[in-house]
Amino acid sequence: MPVVPPRINLVTLGVADVARATAFYQGLGWRLSPASVFGVVSFFDLDSCVLGLWSAAALASEARIGTPTGPGAVSLAINVGAAPDVDAAIDAAVAAGGSVLRPAGDALEFEGRSGYFADPDGHPWEVVHNPGFTLGTTGRVQLP
């Protein structure tokens, strides 16, 4: 095992309002962990890894990140099993208070379907059906 273990345990999104962001993800039907502290930090167990929501200002201060708020060149992807699932997921995200960044459509980089939505802080999420990426029984992408 390398000294820097090859894993991502948490993805933490810096948000303007933890309660507002939490409500959005709960609105997607995601289960809030009791490890969360209301209005301060929220955790969602995503099976593969943990999604954390935390004050963008606090995160920037702790990590000494130069750009304290807003989305950067980072995308979180959710792979789904069929092309129509992309459209349904984008619609559900909008219904929960998200916004469309790129409508569901043909993927640009491969034969498949893809769309992007943003959460209330503008963090981009891709929903994608890529027939070339095998999805395991737990929903995990299995790379060669």
Added chain:
Amino acid sequence: MPVVPPRINLVTLGVADVARATAFYQGLGWRLSPASVFGVVSFFDLDSCVLGLWSAAALASEARIGTPTGPGAVSLAINVGAAPDVDAAIDAAVAAGGSVLRPAGDALEFEGRSGYFADPDGHPWEVVHNPGFTLGTTGRVQLP
């Protein structure tokens, strides 16, 4: 299962130079997937999820992200089993060409040890030992 499945399959970092960023992560001892295309896109199977490296400009164009390059309010965390592992991992990241954002030290938000390094594009990674978070045998954080 919600229409938006609660999972993160890929975390994609937008980078200035895919080959340079790939060399950094390979320098950590991480295994490059043969699904990668040299200089275009790289994938690392992190067991829990997949880390992708892709042109920041291409990512911003595809996702229609307003801020095309650089790190945003996003942090990727690697939990380790013991406090000294934090220091060793930060040192190893620096040896591989990363930079220190926050030196290893007492965590601010809980009893534990934490430090942050940045990859060559400034994407922040936290290495953290949090005795309150159980690490499973596969290295996954297990939330209540």
